Amino acid sequence: MRTIFAAATLAFAMAAGAAAPDYGADFDHLWRTLGAEYAYFESRDVDWEAVRATHRPRAAEAKSRDAFIGALEATLETLTDFHLHLRTNTPASTRLVPSGSDLWAEWRGTHAIVTQVRSGHAAEVAGVRAGDEVLSLNGVAIAERVQRRLPCCRKDPERVRQWALLAELAGTHDADRVLSIRGGDGTLREVRLARSFRPRAESLVSWRRLPDGLGYIRVTAVGDTDAVPAFDAALEALKDTRGLILDLSETAAGGSTDVAEPILGRFFSKPAVYQKGKPRKGAEWRAEVAPRGPWTYEGPLVVLVGRWTASMGEGMAIGLDGTRRGVIVGTAMGRLEGAVFTDKLSSTGIGFNYPAERLFHVDGTPRERFVPAGPVDYERIPRERQASALLDAGVVRLRALLNR
Template identity: 40%
Template sequence: MRLFPRVGYLLVLGLLLRPGALRAQLTPAQYQQDFDYFWNTVNDNYAYFDKKQTDWALVRQVYGAQLPGIGSRAQFVRLLENALNELYDNHAGLSTNLPDSRRLVPTGTDVWARFEQGKPLVVAVRAGFGAERVGLRPGMEVLAINDVPVAQALLPLLGRCLKTIDPAARDLALNLALAGDHRTPRKLTVRAQSRRQELFPDQPTAQLEHIQYARPLESRQLGTIGYIKINNSLGDNRLMAAFDSTLEALAGTTGLILDLRETPSGGNTTVARAIMGRFITAEQPYQRHEFPAEERAFGIRRSTLELVSPRPRPYTRPLVVLVGRWTSSMGEGITIAFDAMQRATIVGTEMARLNGAVSSFRLPNSTFGFNIPTERLYRIDGLPRENFVPAEHIMSDVKGTTDTALEKALHHLQSTGKP
């Protein structure tokens, strides 16, 4: 499976603003060639058109008509951002951005919301970031973003080429609006228990623009139970050695909690299999893949099962995996694997629900890339990965100072002693 971490904002911005990067001009024919390559690649390879209301042929017409007015790299980046937004897919994106581009969801956001009975309600808040720090909590209704009423704030973020605006498109537009862009501090106007509040999650600093972790993981012992939290490092091969040494130090515990709630940027299967392999004693399938592009091209369906092999000194005590809205991509893959192998109890909220496995492509003239889901991913019994909900489901894992999911995991391990 080819999953790639979503690109960090500072790195992307640095690449975009290199001396000469914005001065390099392409000809109209080169912009047309790049746009045609982009459109055809998505048309031939995107794996989830059947779930979308996107009229991709209309995308070519609407955005292709804008090409004669494109005279700079920045303008072309914006055109492709808008075209790709027609898929309303969190797992599709460019490998570059502009200062006023929207932050990526979920990597670059700290609040998750959705429409419930017509109201835009907060359903999750990212632990340790600005939204939580200023008091945003699940259940609050979002009234306005930077003084723009929600309904109006969503309009620029809804595709122009949709046959109809479905709930998934509205929810993504809502979350993009809440994420904000890379340069504008956010002001969120919310209502809780009939009381109106104004919150400023990017003050005194825009924490989402400078996300750093002291270590790739952190661990501790909670009585006789071990706890390991992965800090968004599932794409870093150095995590494997750090995880192995940490697990060895916790080998004498009676049970283990693996916290994947801060893994929004994806990762790679090498790291994932290294982690999973420490908890099994026999080789097993852990994930199913399907390749829609091959079926569309030739009418022949192709699917595969991916295996994970045991590694030395397996941890065989009970395991609980914690997940949440910022468990994304590779974190979701690890979760459904443990669930399918019946090796862990999964505790938490819904995850990021990112679609499939991502492949990367590069424009021939502009040279920056774009990523789209090209493979469908399933639990080995055929459940789409994006539809997975933990058996031990909770509505919200953070309420004030209480970590509901962690408390439930501890209770489970202390009371049952079963995976």
């Protein structure tokens, strides 16, 4: 008994002697870093000093790590940037958009209208389709939930309101979502989207032959270097096709130039500038793709994109468009802003990602504003055809290219 008591006393003394995390210092580090390096302040009408005055007390006085994380998340939300986030979360954290979301909606006046649904994910499985109106979430009118979610210190309510709608619909890690929906035919229904839902796992790269000598390659992991040899194998199998569809519509997990540029390189016979960038301070830079592999695929190329084409997937799409090497078909993409840098808070070890460089199409259009020349309007497509609509549109466009 005496030995147990001594061990317990020692453990308590060691715990008592451990330095408590300095939440205030870590908050200041994050706030200063963003104030100096975040690339998109000019498009946010935000009072950054007021953000500090509002959120630092909550952060500095947090009683737990989870509470501190919550305070930091509230701070980042004032910039309403889905590419800006902590590298950790709590059960109560909002799922990341678009990587953790399964439906996209937009305001039409006072109505929250679903414009796209993620293939194979909970919302689609539950029967939600483009054209549906979201009336409420977990028993609270969606307009009320959005109003509650609006962050402090902003003066551009329309932009903030759209961000808040997407954040609310994404839900949190610890709760199911119950949506009250009005269909396009006026039918009311309620759907439950379980937090435990897991979509079917997909290969990094998949391929198949389509009728009329066409090929199809789907890439879902632009951040995994194993995708490069997998893509090469797919392209080799489709070497004899008349034209190719490259599906980037499920690249929401982000990516790396170490994967994207080698894939792009298979479509070029000489170097080409495919993207431009500009840090908050400093000179503009240009990213170039170089030819790669034993041969170049020279047939017509159609690229499929949508709201879950994100980050480096968006970079690949604007690159193929800007070099005129591919025709882009689909919708506006995830609209994640900028090239992401990573930093870590010294006291808690919490990491965070933030856009420190703006990214542009070679014609100067900001990447997040790019819209495909071949649009797909899911709201005008019958519910039963929405799942195949993107590929159908891509095939039609590829056949048109071949018939020129």
